Amino acid sequence: MKKLCFAWFAVVLAACTTTQPEKKAAEGTYDGELNILMLSDAGRNGSYDQRLIGEWMGVYADLLGPEFVISCGDLFHYEGIQSTSDPLLWSNFESIYTHSELQCPWYGVLGNHEYRGNTQAMIDYSQVSRRWNMPARYYTFAVPLDDDEADSDRVRFVFIDTAPLIDKYRRESDQYPDAQRVDPDEEVRWIDSVLNASSEKWKIVVGHHPMYTYDDKDDIEQENMRARLEEVFRRNAVDAYFCGHIHTFQHIRTGRDSIDYIVNTSASKQRAPQRGPLTQYASENSGFGLLSFDKGVMHYTLVNSRGELEYEIERRK
Secondary structure, three states, X not given: OOEEOOOOHHXXXXXOOOOOOOOOOOOOEEOOOEEEEEEOOOOOOOOOOHHHHHHHHHHHHHHHOOOEEEEOOOOOOOOOOOOOOOOHHHHHHHOOOOOHHHXXXXXXXXXXXXXXXXXXXXXXXXXXXXXXXXXXXXXEEEEEOOOOOOHHHEEEEEEOOOHHHOHHHHHXXXXXXXXXXXXXXXXXXXXXHHHHHOXXXXXXXXXXXXXXXXXXXXXXXXHHHHHHHHHHHHHOOOOEEEEOOOOOEEXXXXXXXXXXXXXXXXXXXXXXXXXXXXXXXXXXXXXEEEEEEEOOEEEEEEEEOOOOEEEEEEEEO
16 A cells, blocks of 8 residues: 655645644555545535534645545535536635645536436536536546556446435425425436446546435435336446435445445534444544545545545555
């Protein structure tokens, strides 16, 4: 395992605008051939921990040079955005993640709060922002881990649109008017076909709603997700499913397959976690994730709002 250690503590400390005295550079961060920052449920106009976590993301981005950032949805609480000129795009996104290394591409999925607004505006903002990328409601791409671009050394990312896969969002057309614009069966067929055709070493799926979690939300959301996707993921050997929505960090393994189900913690307002028999780890801390790949290694690290490396997951092939 590669480790990136930092001797320039004072430089990093000076770069942070927060006055928290305990802020310090973390040692032992995993540095892969491909580095990605991942956040979820962040949009609070900078309040709660959003701005602090944005600063920490800048610190780690400066150290790792991420290829891109992934948003697992709900970047815009509470009612999404209404247009590509909505002020929330500035107060929730552009003015928060200002570090130069965070001007890399951002790839996002739609959360339930985006579905309260104009979801097409989220897609259209890709034509306005130099870093926001959402070509469609669900989409895919592969990234090579070295110069030869062999499929065996690539990562396949599949970004999915989860709200239309859950019955209640399609039924509640007054609150989520755009959810009926997506045919859930058609989307599942697309997900299955993309994963089935994939010959890449790593298969990573990103959505907003969990398939497995312990929380106070209606279990029917998870049941709908599992009914539509669990067998598809197993049959096509998905390595990990990353999501958000719960505002806690949870790592779950079912024991029935090798898939890592990772619920990213909130990048602003956190809730108290719950635990169950499938829980590998749960955290009450807000924060963000570092996702890294080498040819035979996938490595995920939870970074909490104190900038600490709190929990790590590693898969090897």
